[in-house]
Amino acid sequence: MGVRLGTMLMDIWTRLMLAWISVLPLVQSITLDPPQSLQEESILTLNGLDGDPGALSRAKRGWVWNQMFVLEEFSGPEPILVGRLHTDLDLANRNVKYILSGEGAGTIFMINDKTGDIHAMKRLDREEKAEYTLTAQAIDRDTDKPLEPPSEFIIKVQDINDNAPEFPDEPYHVTVPEMSSVGTSVMGVTATDADDPVYGNSAKLVYSILEGQPYFSIEPHTGIIRTALPNMDREAREEYLVVIQAKDMGGHMGGLSGTTTVTVTLTDVNDNPPKFTQSLYHLSVLEDMAVGDVTGRVKANDRDLGQNARSLYEIIDGDGMDVFEITTDSQTQEGVITLKKPLDFETKRSYTLKVEAGNAHIDPRFISKGPFKDTAAVKITVEDADEPPVFSSPAYFLEVRESVNVGSVIGQIMARDPDIIVSPVSQVSRVPVAIKVLDVNDNAPELASQTEAYLCENGKSGQVIQTVSATDKDDPKAGQYFFYNLAPEISRNPNFTIKNNADNSVSILARHSGFSRQKQDIYFLPIIISDSGNPPMSSTNTLTIRVCGCSTDGTVQSCNVEAFVLPIGLSMGALIAILACIILLLVIVVLFVTLRRHKNEPLIIKDDEDVRENIIRYDDEGGGEEDTEAFDIATLQNPDGFNGFLPRKDIKPDLQYVPRQSLPPVPNGVDVDEFINVRLHDADIDPTAPPYDSIQIYGYEGRGSTAGSLSSLETTSTDSEQNFDYLKEWGPRFKKLGDMYAVGENDRET
Structure with missing residues (x-):
């Protein structure tokens, strides 16, 4: 009914507004004039044109509004009249034309250019646009010249109650x-x-x-x-x-x-106290329950929530206050009763507790409602359990000497059964027993680790050679104390003596100086070490003392006997490295000189070469070529040369050949010429012969030659130049021999 009544009132309001609009043009007629400042009155002061339209003159003033109004949401059958424009120059004899421009001109608002009436052509919504700014101008219809300057005015959309209230932040x-x-x-x-x-x-x-x-x-x-x-x-x-x-x-x-x-x-606020669901709780436990195990639970309900419902439990009275304790389960808010001391059915069979539950957080506004606590009684009954035997002690510690005889009694362990009624079920108890083996002095002391010492040749008399200590496998309670002595047979040792350091160690001292490795490089010093046990144990330990070469600061350098001939400051390894370098350098020099001479000198001396400066020396002059008569050339041959094929050691042939047959031995007294011819023939038919490098060595000189002795010491020539005619006879032969056998560069010397 309220909506229907609202609709009726809206219709009445609309009719009233239409009636107002019908008379609005009479009120809203304005005369165009340039816009005034907003600080001035909200009316326009108009300047008209008198007489000739082309002449500018002051006209009378009129007081008009500079605003027009149009009702929103109007939807009548005809366009609604918004207002009318008018100028004082619009006389009967003037042909005036009204022009409208600005927001909505020509679309939303239309103007009658003759009468100046403005109509709204569309339905307007103030919530979309509340006002429109337009410009009006009056011109001469015949000349199109302005009669008035352009004037700006506003059409405001008048609001109606067409929007209901809304809650933008709901729900x-x-x-x-x-x-x-x-x-x-x-x-x-x-x-x-x-x-x-x-x-x-x-x-x-x-x-x-x-x-x-x-x-x-x-x-x-x-x-x-x-x-x-x-x-x-x-x-x-x-x-x-x-x-x-x-x-x-x-x-x-x-x-x-x-x-x-x-x-x-x-x-929630804490306005409710906790309440136990029962005033008396009955619990039963076995006497063999372990300390810390849960005996039972009690619960005090609280109608509040969260922290307001959290309860704290406490045992405030009873004969079991020392045997049991209670805590709060944070998840369930229950009181958890646990065992604090062991139970014994034979001693006490029941306990009574008084338990209190109270709030942890109390709202002071509600204290007046009464105490926020509640109490309940808990009766705990202890039941008998089949208990295992109980030892008289929770642990046993026994001692025995390591030398005790087999079967000897070490100690005694006792246990009892606490149950009153014997149960057929077997129960087992265990107890730790620690047995300590006591030490007996049955081990002799011996040197800890220093079994070898070093003595410098340049050491002085009384100088400490080595400090030695002893160790003993025994472990007396009072600790170890050792006695050191030299063996009786060398108690008056001329070379060494010992000195007690009062810390279970002794120092070995030299009695004199001037020790020499060349004279004696090793000394053996037997030392008797005794402990302080009862009875005491002793052993003889031999300390090896080596005589060594040392530097001036006493650093040991070498203990070898041969080292005394070495230069001071150089070890054997350094000397060997130096000698190896020298030998290697000499070998390189010899090879370099040899190769260089081979490159510069031909294998065969030619006739036209000057060889007079060549000097041939012999350590033994001998009898010249006649000396070859004294032995057979066969003795100069390699004995293995006739016993089969000797494999080459310089290179390995690409093909494997059957070993050649043994060459027959050269008969005694053969000439060199014949001997060489035989070897040339053998080389020509030998498949293993050169072209690869080889060397042939001959130790036979020959019977003699027409040239006579080659020794320069026996020449009878009065000439200063020697006779070299023998080269004419042997030169071609040596050349042929060199071509056949001295193929390699390194073979030409031979």
Whole structure:
């Protein structure tokens, strides 16, 4: 019915506005004039043109508005008349033309260029555009010359109540503590209205509660929601739905409205004490329960939530306060009773506890309601269990000497069965027994590690050679103490003596200086070491002392006997390295000189070469070539040469040949010429002969030659130059021999 009544009122309002519009042109007729400043009055002062249109002169003034109004949402059958433009120059004898330009000119707003009437051609919405700025001008229709300067004016769209209030932030969820006092602020809601807030009451809103009374109220103009009832209890009701209405037109009849829902949740406060579900709890446990095991649980319920429902449990009385303890399970809020001391059915068979539960967090506002605690009794019955035997001690420590005889009694262990009734079930108990083996002095001391010492040849008399210590496998309680002595047979040793250092070690000292490796390089010093046991044990240990060469600061360099001939400051390894380098250098020099001479000298001396400066020396002059008569050439031959094929050691032939047959031995007294011819023939038919490099060695000189002795010492020539005619006879032969056998560069010397 409210909507129908609002529609009727809207229709009446529209009719009134249409009636106002019909007379609006009479009120809104304006005379065009240039725009005035906004600081001036909101009317236009017009300047008209007198007489000749071309002449500018001052005209009378008129007071007009510079604004026109048009009602929004108007949808009549004809375009609505907005207003009329007029100029004082529009006389009967003037042909005036009105021109309209600006926002919406020609589309939304049309002007009658003769009468100046302005009509709205479309339905307007103030919420889309509230005003339009246009420019009007009057010109002479005949000459198109302006009669007035352009004048700017505004058409405002007049608002109607066509928008209902809205809640842009909905839905709303809010919390408020339970038991809040009346008038406690819950929240504030705000609605918006798209209508014009400065024109009429279309956007004037009033708030009210449609649902949620009598628990909540709302302030009509601010939208603040407050509690309306005291002591709202969360435990009774936790959530409320409140429906809020916002109505425009100041809340009067015919206004538009909008609604929203606010969900109000009461939050918990600690207004309830914990309560045990029972006043007496019965628990039973076996006597063999281990310390720390759970005996049972009790529970005190609290209607509050979270921290407000957390309870603390305590045993405040009873004969089991020292045997049991109680803690709080943070997950279930139960009181967990655990065993603190062992139980014994034979000693005590039941216990009584008084348990208290109280809140951890108490709201001081509700202390007056009474103590936030509750108590309950707990009776615990101990039941008999088949217990294993119990040893008289939780652990046993025994001692035995390492020399004890087999079968000897070390100690005694005792146990008892605590049960009153013997059970056929077998029970086993275990106890740790530690047996310590006591030490007996049955090991002789011996040198710890120093079994060899070094003595410098340049050492002085009384100088400490080595400090030695001893070790003993025995472990006396009082610790070890050793005695050192030289063997009786060398107690008056002329070379060495010992000195006790009072720290279970002795120093070996030299009695004199001038030790020599060449004379004696090793000395053996037997030392008797005795311990302080009962009875004492002793052993003889031999210390080896080596005589070594040392530097001036006493650093040992070499202990070898041969090292005394070496230069001071050089070790054997360094000397060997130096000698190896020298030998290698000499070999390189010899090879270099030999190769160089081979490259410069031909194998065969030619006749035209001057060989007079060649000097041939012999260590033994001998009998010349006649000496060859004294032995057979066969003795100069390689004995293995006739016993088969000798494989070459310089290179390996590409092909393997059958070993050649043994050459017959050269008969005694053969001539060199014949001997060479035989070897040339053998080489020609030998498949293993050169072209690869080879060397042939001959140790036979020959019987003699027509040239006589080659020795320069026996020449009878009175000439200073020697006779070299023998080269004419042997030269071609040596040349042929060289061509056949001296193929390699290194073979020409031979």
